[in-house]
Amino acid sequence: MTAPIAVEITGVEKRFGDHAVLHGIDLAIGENEFVSLLGPSGCGKTTLLRIVAGFEHATAGSVRIRGEDVTGLPPHRRPTNLVFQRGALFPHMSVAENIGYSLKLRGWPKARIAARVDELLHLVKLDGLGGRGPTQLSGGQIQRAALARALAPEPSVLLLDEPLSALDLKLRQHMQLELRAIQRALGATFIYVTHDQTEALVMSDRIAIMNAGRLVQVGTPREIYTRPASIFASDFIGETNLVTGSVAGVEEGVVTLVTPGGLRVRGSASVPLAAGSTATLSVRPEAVRLRKGDPADATPDEIGGTIAEVVYLGSRVRIEVAAPDGTLLWADLRDAETTGLERGMVVLLGWPADAAGVWPGSEGAEG
Amino acid sequence: MVSAVRPARDDAGSAGGSRAGRIVAALFVAVVLLYLFAPVVVTVLFSLTTSPRLSLPIEGLTLDWYREAFANPIFTIALTNSLLLAAITALVSVGLGVPFAFGLLRLRGRTRGTLVTASLLPAAVPALVLGIALAVFFSGIGVAQGLPNAAIGHILVALPFVILTLNARLETFDLSCLEAARDLGASPWQTFRDITFPLIRPSVLGAALLAAALSLDEFVVTWFNVGNQQTLPVLIWGLLRRGIDPTVNALATVVLLSLTGLVLGAALIARRRA
Numbered sequence: 211m212t213a214p215i216a217v218e219i220t221g222v223e224k225r226f227g228d229h230a231v232l233h234g235i236d237l238a239i240g241e242n243e244f245v246s247l248l249g250p251s252g253c254g255k256t257t258l259l260r261i262v263a264g265f266e267h268a269t270a271g272s273v274r275i276r277g278e279d280v281t282g283l284p285p286h287r288r289p290t291n292l293v294f295q296r297g298a299l300f301p302h303m304s305v306a307e308n309i310g311y312s313l314k315l316r317g318w319p320k321a322r323i324a325a326r327v328d329e330l331l332h333l334v335k336l337d338g339l340g341g342r343g344p345t346q347l348s349g350g351q352i353q354r355a356a357l358a359r360a361l362a363p364e365p366s367v368l369l370l371d372e373p374l375s376a377l378d379l380k381l382r383q384h385m386q387l388e389l390r391a392i393q394r395a396l397g398a399t400f401i402y403v404t405h406d407q408t409e410a411l412v413m414s415d416r417i418a419i420m421n422a423g424r425l426v427q428v429g430t431p432r433e434i435y436t437r438p439a440s441i442f443a444s445d446f447i448g449e450t451n452l453v454t455g456s457v458a459g460v461e462e463g464v465v466t467l468v469t470p471g472g473l474r475v476r477g478s479a480s481v482p483l484a485a486g487s488t489a490t491l492s493v494r495p496e497a498v499r500l501r502k503g504d505p506a507d508a509t510p511d512e513i514g515g516t517i518a519e520v521v522y523l524g525s526r527v528r529i530e531v532a533a534p535d536g537t538l539l540w541a542d543l544r545d546a547e548t549t550g551l552e553r554g555m556v557v558l559l560g561w562p563a564d565a566a567g568v569w570p571g572s573e574g575a576e577g
Numbered sequence: 578m579v580s581a582v583r584p585a586r587d588d589a590g591s592a593g594g595s596r597a598g599r600i601v602a603a604l605f606v607a608v609v610l611l612y613l614f615a616p617v618v619v620t621v622l623f624s625l626t627t628s629p630r631l632s633l634p635i636e637g638l639t640l641d642w643y644r645e646a647f648a649n650p651i652f653t654i655a656l657t658n659s660l661l662l663a664a665i666t667a668l669v670s671v672g673l674g675v676p677f678a679f680g681l682l683r684l685r686g687r688t689r690g691t692l693v694t695a696s697l698l699p700a701a702v703p704a705l706v707l708g709i710a711l712a713v714f715f716s717g718i719g720v721a722q723g724l725p726n727a728a729i730g731h732i733l734v735a736l737p738f739v740i741l742t743l744n745a746r747l748e749t750f751d752l753s754c755l756e757a758a759r760d761l762g763a764s765p766w767q768t769f770r771d772i773t774f775p776l777i778r779p780s781v782l783g784a785a786l787l788a789a790a791l792s793l794d795e796f797v798v799t800w801f802n803v804g805n806q807q808t809l810p811v812l813i814w815g816l817l818r819r820g821i822d823p824t825v826n827a828l829a830t831v832v833l834l835s836l837t838g839l840v841l842g843a844a845l846i847a848r849r850r851a
Contacts, residue, residue, distance in 0.1 A: 265756055285759040292760045298753035302775050311771070312761035363762065 215277075216241045216399040217262060217367055222271035224257055224423075231257050232423045235271070239367075244393050244400045246410035249420035250446070255403045256371060258420070262401065263369050264288045276366055291360035293370040297352040299344040305355045306331070306340030312363040330358040333392060350381050357389070361396070368393075370402045374409065386412045407447050411435070419443050439480070441569045444492040451498070451539045454490045454572040457483045465568045467491055471535020476511060477566030493566035498541035500529060502550070503558040512560035515539070517553050531559055617833065624826035642827040652828065655807035658724060659793055662808060666731040666792035667785040673732075674739035675781060682747050693744060700737035707733060708801035715802065722804030730798035735788035742787060746780035783843040790839040794832055 224232040247255040264285035334354040438444035455467035505514025519530040627637040796810040
């Protein structure tokens, strides 16, 4: 990153009694960057966000915003604003009063507040709705108003805690693009917490994947999708086939794994692997190729199997193939490629070794 | 209520049996309602009739009993004391109940449940026991009977109900609103002034009116602790000992109207919020 650093999280730990929820988090976020904290529920992403906002205090470590150490500051003295999961609009105030509240606290004159509120209402496409009460708004409008309210005092960093999770899919997808457009237009720094990997892929400049209180991988959506750093990351982002077995051999970075049932699969080693150790291979369904043919004709890169299921997904068709040892593998093909493929048919499937990653261990493994 | 009974009767048997059933049900409801409201109606009615004795038919209507009651200097003292006690009870029980209910809100699980139950349990203690216990306690520590003792008793009676009311309201209170205010730059005091207080004001007012109503007609605990001071219920009890006097009806009606006003006020405030 060439941009100056907006938020610098250094060695942040959080314990509730004996229970550690965050272990030594280091993360630097650049100015104008949209970073998503992505992970399953309970991974500590919301706690980390609340530590940046000042609602939780780190047991160890520090948070700096634009170079200033804010670790000990209460929320109202921090240049951050938070968009809450369900909006948290003040129910006794109109939308305009909600948006103008922070400016009123700063002692702005009424006319200036009104002008700024109108500008923000326009930004979030709520023109003319300033006089409404929060109960007269739809779910999407509530989140727009909450966004406008959080943007009003021009925070150095805007924090968003799963603000779209309560909305239905169509509206959510629409709001994702709109949020992204607003962030670009303002040139603001956004930290966005979500458990929805699609959301993170759509909106983020960078994604920080968290699991069990640790950062698993930080990178652009493309880096994370194409080169996941762990089995967890590959399984959490997008869909993948996981095959666990023992390492039979490594040759020029290409690992051969043998499953307990005797199936041999090949992939590229992400880290050095010892022969005989347990490892897991991950390959995306869209990287798996499939052709009709007898197992006897298989090249070393292919395995034979029987089509167990054909699922029509619209733009593509997912073929589930059962290998002789019982391992199930998915292959995603374009509709035109699937002519003549039926359940029970014997096929050969394979993938280029560099399209599959292999990591030590059996975490998250499935049959 | 009659219409609620009807479908069951229709299912039960023939049309004739159903009509008889309906009449029985209507009569039953009428008897229960009569039983519930007759004492109140009699009291109010005979506070307005010219005859000093409870007799029918009514000869004429008058406000003399009210004039007589209000002219009695003891009545003014009793009314002042009762209003004073009601106001103190409302203020103190709300002053204690609001922070308590907010404290409960931040607790989770079993601790919270235990504390809620513990704070409501005193409401189940009979007033007689409470009154005697307080009287014994005050005499034990050498404090003479009087209005302050009665006030402490009234707060004791009202506080569980105040906590119950506020707790029910605060369960639906969105704490993230308070965090949002802090996040937008409000200090803890500004958050209370701008967000917390405006949001809980109706519930607090409703709880205060309830406390005042409970205090206004409290007799048992008062009687054991108030000494030779007067409150409206104590005065009425004293007057009754000298025989039924229509001024008693007038006083009772005054208490009834004040209470109805307070309870209706509390209900209206609660409804407006909802």
